[in-house]
Amino acid sequence: MDRKVKVVQFGTGKMAVYTMRYVLEKGGEIVGAIDVNPAVIGKDVSEVIGTWDKLDVKVTSLENAEEMMREVKPDIAIVTTMSLIEDVKEALMLCAKLGVNAITTCEEAFYPQNSNPVVTRDIDELAKKNNCTITGSGYQDIYWGQLISSIAGSTHKITKIVGSSSYNVEDYGIALAKAHGAGLTLEQFEKEVAAGDNISEEERIELINNGKFLPSYMWNVNGWLCSKLGLTVLEQTQKCVPQVYKEDIESSTLGMTVKAGQATGMSAVVTTKTKEGITLETECIGKVYSKEDFDKNEWSIYGEPDTTIVVARPSTVELTCASVVNRIPDVLNAEPGYVTTEKMGELQYRVKPLNEYVNHN
Numbered sequence: 001m002d003r004k005v006k007v008v009q010f011g012t013g014k015m016a017v018y019t020m021r022y023v024l025e026k027g028g029e030i031v032g033a034i035d036v037n038p039a040v041i042g043k044d045v046s047e048v049i050g051t052w053d054k055l056d057v058k059v060t061s062l063e064n065a066e067e068m069m070r071e072v073k074p075d076i077a078i079v080t081t082m083s084l085i086e087d088v089k090e091a092l093m094l095c096a097k098l099g100v101n102a103i104t105t106c107e108e109a110f111y112p113q114n115s116n117p118v119v120t121r122d123i124d125e126l127a128k129k130n131n132c133t134i135t136g137s138g139y140q141d142i143y144w145g146q147l148i149s150s151i152a153g154s155t156h157k158i159t160k161i162v163g164s165s166s167y168n169v170e171d172y173g174i175a176l177a178k179a180h181g182a183g184l185t186l187e188q189f190e191k192e193v194a195a196g197d198n199i200s201e202e203e204r205i206e207l208i209n210n211g212k213f214l215p216s217y218m219w220n221v222n223g224w225l226c227s228k229l230g231l232t233v234l235e236q237t238q239k240c241v242p243q244v245y246k247e248d249i250e251s252s253t254l255g256m257t258v259k260a261g262q263a264t265g266m267s268a269v270v271t272t273k274t275k276e277g278i279t280l281e282t283e284c285i286g287k288v289y290s291k292e293d294f295d296k297n298e299w300s301i302y303g304e305p306d307t308t309i310v311v312a313r314p315s316t317v318e319l320t321c322a323s324v325v326n327r328i329p330d331v332l333n334a335e336p337g338y339v340t341t342e343k344m345g346e347l348q349y350r351v352k353p354l355n356e357y358v359n360h361n
Helices: 014-025 045-049 062-072 085-098 117-129 139-152 174-179 186-192 201-209 217-229 316-333
Strands: 006-010 029-035 059-061 076-079 101-104 133-136 157-168 233-244 249-251 256-258 263-274 279-287 296-304 307-312
Touching: 006 014, 006 062, 014 029, 014 045, 014 076, 014 316, 029 045, 029 062, 059 062, 062 085, 076 085, 076 316, 085 101, 085 117, 085 133, 101 316, 117 133, 117 201, 133 316, 139 157, 139 217, 139 296, 139 307, 139 316, 157 217, 186 233, 186 263, 201 233, 217 233, 217 263, 217 279, 233 279
Parallel strands: 006 029, 006 076, 029 059, 076 101, 101 133, 157 279
Antiparallel strands: 157 296, 233 263, 249 256, 263 279, 296 307
16 A cells, blocks of 8 residues: 555543554554544544543444444544444444444454354345455453464464453443442352353344343454364353452452452353364463462463463463554455454554555555
8 A cells, every 4th residue: 555544543541542642553554433422522632541642533323323434534543432233333334334444442343153043144145245344452452362373383282271360340431340249248140140141052042143241351352262262162151250358458449348258250161172172171261360370371381291371471462452452454455354463464563654554555
């Protein structure tokens, strides 16, 4: 491509501060931004980023998004708003309708065909019709995906893949802390949190086919990994397990003391059995941290040989945003439709401006 890649940003919150700056620093151009928050609508994008000269690009309301996008004709939209595909569907369908490529940090969008096939198919069909590509990326593209497939490439025989990633619910606000069961007794946790996944395989399949299933982050990751590694899924389940600590912990987010033996949060465990005999056991642990706890991403591949890799204290927000921006050329070069990133090849560091990696104008 012999001009700058033109980018529109959907959502101007915490992540967008990084994605927009990274786009600019990688030689791209921000041509528009969209938000629903009246406090930012009408502001110059440079005010959102906070460290950039005035760009003369104003944040647009969602109602005016289509008109703005038709006018500025972006190559791609970055969508950093919500975690479920149903919640980003409107933004992604708008992009597909206008023939604008899109990449989103929505966790379910990483491999949504195994949790909400109906919405995925709707987006895929519209994107194919209008010759654009929609995908999901972020932290998991490398740290729960490519890193693991790379280690697999150095392994003779694999019997099991085990992964875990932890985060402090204190960092993400009261709604998330409560959703993780923090502060509940174990009896309350069982009734209010765990019960939702105590369902039969038939019930789960029905929920998935009706777009009513709520996947944990690793649900979609296991689907992505199986696709990347050429594995055939026979069965996949998820369950929520309470986390506890031996001493009382103060939670500023909940405004309470979580007593010893109460739930500090939960682990969402996803188990996948495959035709090839390889089992995947992955978990996301979200809890109120004790003084010893820190963010950690740990994966083990068992077989011949066994290998464990640990990433301690990852800068998750920055790594998420850099992964999304470095994926932009792959999205622009991909086939039309909803194309998940395991089909786009390895995620690479971009040392040159983004447009120099794009195969067309």
